[in-house]
Amino acid sequence: MTRVASPAGDSGFKPDNHPGNDGRPLHGRIGVLLMNLGTPEGTDYWSMRRYLKEFLSDRRVIETSRLLWWPLLNLIILTKRPAAKGRDYASIWNTERNESPLKTITRAQAEQLAAAMAGIDGRIVVDWAMRYGLPSVEDRVKALQDQGCDRILMVPLYPQYAAATTATAMDQAFRALMKMRWQPTIRVAPPYYNDPAHIDAVTRSLKGHLAKLDFEPEVILVSFHGMPRDYLLKGDPYYCQCHVTWRLMREAMGWPEERFRMSFQSLFGKGEWLRPYTDETIRAMARDGVKRLAVVTPGFAADCLETLEEIGVENAEYFHENGGEQYAAIPCLNDSPENGEMLRTLVMRELQGWI
Ligand SMILES: C=CC1=C(C)c2cc3[nH]c(cc4nc(cc5[nH]c(cc1n2)c(C)c5CCC(=O)O)C(CCC(=O)O)=C4C)c(C)c3C=C
Numbered sequence: 022m023t024r025v026a027s028p029a030g031d032s033g034f035k036p037d038n039h040p041g042n043d044g045r046p047l048h049g050r051i052g053v054l055l056m057n058l059g060t061p062e063g064t065d066y067w068s069m070r071r072y073l074k075e076f077l078s079d080r081r082v083i084e085t086s087r088l089l090w091w092p093l094l095n096l097i098i099l100t101k102r103p104a105a106k107g108r109d110y111a112s113i114w115n116t117e118r119n120e121s122p123l124k125t126i127t128r129a130q131a132e133q134l135a136a137a138m139a140g141i142d143g144r145i146v147v148d149w150a151m152r153y154g155l156p157s158v159e160d161r162v163k164a165l166q167d168q169g170c171d172r173i174l175m176v177p178l179y180p181q182y183a184a185a186t187t188a189t190a191m192d193q194a195f196r197a198l199m200k201m202r203w204q205p206t207i208r209v210a211p212p213y214y215n216d217p218a219h220i221d222a223v224t225r226s227l228k229g230h231l232a233k234l235d236f237e238p239e240v241i242l243v244s245f246h247g248m249p250r251d252y253l254l255k256g257d258p259y260y261c262q263c264h265v266t267w268r269l270m271r272e273a274m275g276w277p278e279e280r281f282r283m284s285f286q287s288l289f290g291k292g293e294w295l296r297p298y299t300d301e302t303i304r305a306m307a308r309d310g311v312k313r314l315a316v317v318t319p320g321f322a323a324d325c326l327e328t329l330e331e332i333g334v335e336n337a338e339y340f341h342e343n344g345g346e347q348y349a350a351i352p353c354l355n356d357s358p359e360n361g362e363m364l365r366t367l368v369m370r371e372l373q374g375w376i
């Protein structure tokens with residue numbers, strides 16, 4: 022009989038019975054990780070500062086040379102902005118859970134998807150993470166692996182791709198994978214700005230909310246988060262994908278272009294951002310005699326500071342101050358039935374061949 026040398030010497034290593042990482046058995050489970058932007062842990066100065074520092078130190082978000090950006094960020098922005106934005110967050114805070122609405126809603130979306138998936142394949146584990154703050158992407162990727170997931174579908178919850186959102190979420194996921202000896206196999210769900218399942222969900226949701234209003238809007242304004250114009254010129258597809266979402270929604274709604282407008286909100290800093298700006302558009306419409314306005318935000322998967330405070334409160338004031346009379350901020354898809362159906366469709370498509 023020939024003796025075959027064991028590659029592991031006499032360590033007791035048994036190739037036929039190789040356990041998972043750290044001795045844990047692998048069960049061939051499939052993870053689905055929903056990822057959104059992130060949010061502060063509290064509305065106090067230090068929680069806000071920590072969050073803003075992490076966010077605004079990201080080179081995918083701020084592309085300005087560090088030589089110029091560091092003094093500006095550390096000496097000016099991080100001394101003033103945490104208090105001002107902390108007040109805004111406090112006005113929308115989920116006091117029951119002591120967390121921001123974005124966190125509450127993202128968790129609910131994951132629970133909604135988990136319930137839908139449980140009936141399809143018992144091996145699927147759904148989890149959620151935030152690019153900035155908690156729960157961190159690294160922690161949740163590890164948690165999925167601990168539960169036996171050797172394959173993970175990453176789902177950045179941004180219908181339109183931007184380097185400042187989608188790419189940085191994936192950078193963070195790959196940073197976590199860099200630390201692993203035995204990585205799970207990864208798939209990434211594509212942007213869904215033009216996906217019929219998304220267009221159908223946002224228009225059905227919009228029609229449902231319009232039907233519940235006590236007025237009929239003369240104009241619907243489709244407002245997307247803004248981005249420096251420069252990023253578009255460097256090749257970011259975000260602007261064009263927003264345009265496609267807007268056009269497909271308009272076609273699905275059957276509204277004429279002059280009554281179904283689009284704009285970009287949430288400007289930051291003094292540079293030139295994507296135009297037209299939401300606040301200017303709303304003021305101008307009110308001055309031009311538009312009395313009834315609804316604003317919808319299909320670039321946001323979940324209601325957050327930018328929709329609840331900026332669209333729901335700040336821009337409502339601009340509208341009324343300039344002669345507008347009736348104003349509605351339409352909720353995002355959140356964990357509505359429309360969202361449930363859409364996420365299930367997108368995820369099922371990306372899991373093909375795995376289940
Ligand atoms: C400064 C540059 C920023 C870019 C570029 C940017 C792009 C971008 N952001 C979202 C989605 C969200 N942004 C949110 C908050 C937020 N965004 C920025 C800056 C940029 N965003 C800041 C500084 C903040 C924090 C609030 C503030 O200080 O103004 C949120 C809300 C988070 C929450 O907790 O509620 C979302 C969501 C997209 C889609 C996008 C695309 C280009």
Ligand SMILES: [Fe+2]
Binds near residue numbers: 246287
């Ligand atoms: Fe943002």
Ligand SMILES: [Fe+2]
Binds near residue numbers: 327
């Ligand atoms: Fe804002």
